[in-house]
Amino acid sequence: xxxxxxxxxxxxxxxxxxxxxxxxxxxxxxxxxxxxxxxxxxxxxxxxxxxxxxxxxxxxxxxxxxxxxxxxxxxxxxxxxxxxxxxxxxxxxxxxxxxxxxxxxxxxxxxxxxxxxxxxxxxxxxxxxxxxxxxxxxxxxxxxxxxxxxxxxxxxxxxxxxxxxxxxxxxxxxxxxxxxxxxxxxxxxxxxxxxxxxxxxxxxxxxxxxxxxxxxxxxxxxxxxxxxxxxxxxxxxxxxxxxxxxxxxxxxxxxxxxxxxxxxxxxxxxxxxxxxxxx
Amino acid sequence: xxxxxxxxxxxxxxxxxxxxxxxxxxxxxxxxxxxxxxxxxxxxxxxxxxxxxxxxxxxxxxxxxxxxxxxxxxxxxxxxxxxxxxxxxxxxxxxxxxxxxxxxxxxxxxxxxxxxxxxxxxxxxxxxxxxxxxxxxxxxxxxxxxxxxxxxxxxxxxxxxxxxxxxxxxxxxxxxxxxxxxxxxxxxxxxxxxxxxxxxxxxxxxxxxxxxxxxxxxxxxxxxxxxxxxxxxxxxxxxxxxxxxxxxxxxxxxxxxxxxxxx
Numbered sequence: 001x002x003x004x005x006x007x008x009x010x011x012x013x014x015x016x017x018x019x020x021x022x023x024x025x026x027x028x029x030x031x032x033x034x035x036x037x038x039x040x041x042x043x044x045x046x047x048x049x050x051x052x053x054x055x056x057x058x059x060x061x062x063x064x065x066x067x068x069x070x071x072x073x074x075x076x077x078x079x080x081x082x083x084x085x086x087x088x089x090x091x092x093x094x095x096x097x098x099x100x101x102x103x104x105x106x107x108x109x110x111x112x113x114x115x116x117x118x119x120x121x122x123x124x125x126x127x128x129x130x131x132x133x134x135x136x137x138x139x140x141x142x143x144x145x146x147x148x149x150x151x152x153x154x155x156x157x158x159x160x161x162x163x164x165x166x167x168x169x170x171x172x173x174x175x176x177x178x179x180x181x182x183x184x185x186x187x188x189x190x191x192x193x194x195x196x197x198x199x200x201x202x203x204x205x206x207x208x209x210x211x212x213x214x215x216x217x218x219x220x221x222x223x224x225x226x227x228x229x230x231x232x233x234x235x236x237x238x239x240x241x242x243x244x245x246x247x248x249x250x251x252x253x254x255x256x257x258x259x260x261x262x263x264x265x266x267x268x269x270x271x272x273x274x275x276x277x278x279x
Numbered sequence: 280x281x282x283x284x285x286x287x288x289x290x291x292x293x294x295x296x297x298x299x300x301x302x303x304x305x306x307x308x309x310x311x312x313x314x315x316x317x318x319x320x321x322x323x324x325x326x327x328x329x330x331x332x333x334x335x336x337x338x339x340x341x342x343x344x345x346x347x348x349x350x351x352x353x354x355x356x357x358x359x360x361x362x363x364x365x366x367x368x369x370x371x372x373x374x375x376x377x378x379x380x381x382x383x384x385x386x387x388x389x390x391x392x393x394x395x396x397x398x399x400x401x402x403x404x405x406x407x408x409x410x411x412x413x414x415x416x417x418x419x420x421x422x423x424x425x426x427x428x429x430x431x432x433x434x435x436x437x438x439x440x441x442x443x444x445x446x447x448x449x450x451x452x453x454x455x456x457x458x459x460x461x462x463x464x465x466x467x468x469x470x471x472x473x474x475x476x477x478x479x480x481x482x483x484x485x486x487x488x489x490x491x492x493x494x495x496x497x498x499x500x501x502x503x504x505x506x507x508x509x510x511x512x513x514x515x516x517x518x519x520x521x522x523x524x525x526x527x528x529x530x531x532x533x534x535x536x537x538x539x540x541x542x
Contacts, residue, residue: 053384076391081385081389083385083542085382087381087385090381092290104391
């Protein structure tokens with residue numbers, strides 16, 4: 001399918017502070033794309049550049065065939081964004097916030113909003129200042145989804161939601177994606193990426209270090225080795241001939257040994273910690 | 280743009296009511312006090328008019344506070360001038376920066392609204408609030424005149440309110456730039472600026488050497504004593520106000536459209 005997001009050589013710095021450097025990635029139509037990395041890796045900078053909150057100095061971003069800078073408003077019409085903080089105007093009622101978001105889009109979203117509020121069990125009569133983080137997240141979900149956008153951009157969407165609501169939220173994403181939407185999901189929760197995403201990108205220190213299918217990220221020749229031998233416990237990733245590994249280990253006095261497929265968490269930690277080399 | 284404007288008017292309605300009712304009722308009470316003080320006013324007016332620079336500063340050398348027009352200009356002129364200036368300054372000082380300060384910017388600017396039209400909508404809401412404030416206060420002042428059974432000085436009253444409105448627009452346009460450049464609410468800065476402008480005008484009227492430079496400050500646009508004593512409009516002050524408004528509004532757009540929005 002055609003690229004829904006195309007980022008080319010995106011560079012953004014905050015004066016002397018690092019932002020992101022030379023990011024290039026594409027997201028195809030109908031994908032659920034995971035965007036992972038530790039705090040300060042540049043995930044939010046990338047998202048905020050995509051949505052026009054930040055002016056970047058180099059590169060280009062095309063969303064649904066439109067230039068994110070020149071056709072900024074046109075892009076936002078097709079996007080449903082859920083920020084990580086989910087903060088609204090405290091004195092407004094939930095229903096007023098939802099209506100304001102629909103009015104700004106010049107759309108009548110009442111039917112969809114009603115369905116979403118029902119599924120998320122959201123009380124629209126309450127004022128924002130009376131809501132917990134989880135309920136504010138639900139308002140954010142409704143505002144991001146009620147206009148049935150072609151692209152969802154979620155920044156840490158599940159934090160604050162209880163497990164049941166997390167499940168409902170991902171069900172909703174899958175339903176919209178089934179109908180043709182695309183989802184760009186920035187998260188710390190690696191299990192969400194391995195469970196729901198088709199592909200994922202890993203960011204570290206402002207750079208994109210890996211983009212691949214989630215299956216490929218975990219199904220590589222790299223093995224996770226946990227060994228206790230000669231009274232010493234070691235954990236490392238091994239990439240190479242497995243016979244060589246067994247031969248080397250047999251020379252030691254083994255007390256315990258696990259050789260397994262690395263989880264996404266292992267792979268993430270491997271990239272996060274900057275271990276370019278594996279044993 | 281209209282959606283943003285309507286949204287801001289809704290959010291700012293309570294503040295508008297509180298400020299306009301406070302200033303309007305204070306003005307009304309001042310007017311109503313006139314009859315109870317009328318007897319003593321003649322002597323007081325005589326004494327006040329001989330206080331030299333201080334009489335000039337409060338307009339009592341050109342107008343007699345023994346007349347309702349003079350009393351209104353010196354008393355209500357000060358209350359309305361200061362109250363409306365503070366309202367204008369703080370309304371505009373927070374209108375843009377509150378989105379970043381309250382972390383609501385990511386919600387607002389993820390909607391298909393360009394920053395330019397958001398600025399227009401918000402600035403328009405400030406203007407409507409200032410007009411509404413002026414009208415509400417004006418109604419109270421007219422009620423005061425009618426309650427005393429006095430003829431309303433329509434010409435002077437309208438001129439006073441229009442020039443006060445213009446002064447408020449000038450002050451609001453200056454604090455709008457502060458709001459555009461800031462990521463935090465600058466309510467204190469707005470209030471401070473309004474008081475500095477007032478102090479500048481007051482000092483300018485007391486210190487003879489500063490009189491020639493009074494036109495620089497926005498309060499010189501709407502000196503109630505000058506208006507009620509039938510003096511000509513200060514052309515230099517009107518020109519300065521027009522320049523300040525145009526420059527400040529242009530700067531607001533330039534700053535706000537180029538800035539990175541804080542999360």
